[in-house]
Amino acid sequence: MTVTLDIWSLILFGIGFWMLMDGIIVGAMPAMVRRLMMQARDMSVDELRLVGLVCAAIGLGIVFLITGF
DSSP: OOOOOOHHHHHHHHHHHHHHHHHHHHHHOHHHHHHHHHHHHHSOHHHHHHHHHHHHHHHHHHHHHHHHO
């Protein structure tokens, strides 16, 4: 089965899939998510920025691997 999506459909699919995964994680492990949110609240702005940039780089790498092959 092959599915071809234009760029806007792909973006909407990605957002929907992200929301699905986020909802499953929060629904299955609410106590852990609350602890992680409290830890993030106590982090400095520079630490949060570093974590965000690392996550963005990992995401970019995944997208590159998927589209490059």
